[in-house]
Amino acid sequence: MSNDLLDQQQIEALIPHRAPFLLLSRVVSEDRAAQRLLAELDVRADAFWVPGHFPAPVGPIMPGVLQVEALAQAMAVYVARTEGMGGRLGVFAKIESCRFTRMVTPGETLRLEIQMQKLGSRMGSAIGTASVNGETACTATITFVIPSESALPNQPGSTSA
Numbered sequence: 166m167s168n169d170l171l172d173q174q175q176i177e178a179l180i181p182h183r184a185p186f187l188l189l190s191r192v193v194s195e196d197r198a199a200q201r202l203l204a205e206l207d208v209r210a211d212a213f214w215v216p217g218h219f220p221a222p223v224g225p226i227m228p229g230v231l232q233v234e235a236l237a238q239a240m241a242v243y244v245a246r247t248e249g250m251g252g253r254l255g256v257f258a259k260i261e262s263c264r265f266t267r268m269v270t271p272g273e274t275l276r277l278e279i280q281m282q283k284l285g286s287r288m289g290s291a292i293g294t295a296s297v298n299g300e301t302a303c304t305a306t307i308t309f310v311i312p313s314e315s316a317l318p319n320q321p322g323s324t325s326a
């Protein structure tokens with residue numbers, strides 16, 4: 166039996182991402198007082214990016230942009246669990262101070278820590294740190310906005326084709 170806060174099915178009930186683009190295996194813990202969430206991704210050998218992102222003999226190596234996306238998805242879970250915020254879709258507004266310091270490979274568990282900095286009704290930001298076995302792989306400050314429903318594709322009143 167697991168001590169995880171949320172499993173993948175519970176995560177799917179909170180955010181719209183689905184396989185193969187759901188990049189969270191579980192949420193391990195959440196500390197509302199500290200505005201922190203800890204999630205994990207089991208980096209699998211059958212992930213969609215493995216055959217093409219630096220294949221053998223160099224890799225495979227998990228793309229850095231997917232590490233940032235995994236951090237953003239962890240932030241989305243935190244926001245979705247915030248009173249009054251559930252059901253609203255946040256999208257990237259800005260990625261700052263992003264740095265990659267360790268390669269991530271299949272078979273490893275990527276630990277995703279989100280430290281919220283700001284959270285308002287229409288935007289928020291967090292510092293995210295992705296690590297493997299205590300070694301930092303990626304850090305970034307991520308900002309999201311919650312667009313109006315009419316700005317989203319495939320919505321009534323949308324301006325996209």
